[in-house]
Amino acid sequence: MTAGISTTTVSGVIPASAAQKYEEKAFGFWIYLMSDAIIFALLFATYVVMLDNTAGGPTGKQLFSIERAAGGTALLLLSSATFGFASVALATSNRLRVLQWLAVTAVLGLGFLFLEFGEFRSMIVEGAGPDRSGFLSAFFALVGTHGLHVSVGIIWIVVMIGQVSIKGLTRPVASRVMRLGLFWHFLDIIWIGIFSIVYLPGVL
């Protein structure tokens, strides 16, 4: 195990001034997540309002696949758990495990994006792109915004894999991984709303 390379472990006594710095960052990031939740909530509201505005175009029942939605859901849920394992490895200062679980999380996230882009691509090829109807504009705005967040999350995971590899499990790096964790778990919660409001009622 190569965890011993890092000289600073994340546990142990932290000077009060440093502790306050991480507390403030964690709280600030939480405020950002809450404002992001409000953006998503209004995209959900827009989607529900636009549900019947198909302008003679295809409906959700014709477009959505329950198998693909289930696949994406499984990948994202598993990735939330694997990020949790990375957090545990971080708390126990196991650098190799942190890197492994972050990599697994990124791969699961990429699998999710692969399914999502496949869905978007086939819809646009069939002429059911965001320009087809108000319903599809709202669909692409909502699901696309979530996909954009997941893409940013994966880039962030790759950056943190780099920082953990190069800088080790220092306190600044550990606090960044924890904020990334909040972001990643938050995106999975948004996805619960998407499959419960968009896909399941859509195919029902």
Added chain:
Amino acid sequence: MDASGLPVERSTKPYLIGLGLALLLTAIPFALVAANALPRFTTLVIIAVAAILQILVHFRFFLQISFRSTPFENLAALAFAAILIIFMVGGTLWIMFDLHHRMMV
């Protein structure tokens, strides 16, 4: 989540419990929709209940929010966001569907 902003959970147990519960609460609505055995309205209600329960499971076991360790400020921000969401989403749906209804008659 505690105030420190640093990793504190040293056991995978909460994440495994969360994963198990979340899988169950996902499988139920997907299976019901795939089977299409119940009336539409009943299925929609079960989807909504499962979603709310699953969000609570994620809060507790993945984000590790608890009334004991999570700082009051974070809980207050969460409650405030929830109130805003209820007002804004509820208000939007109320106004837009009412308008839609009035335009139709």
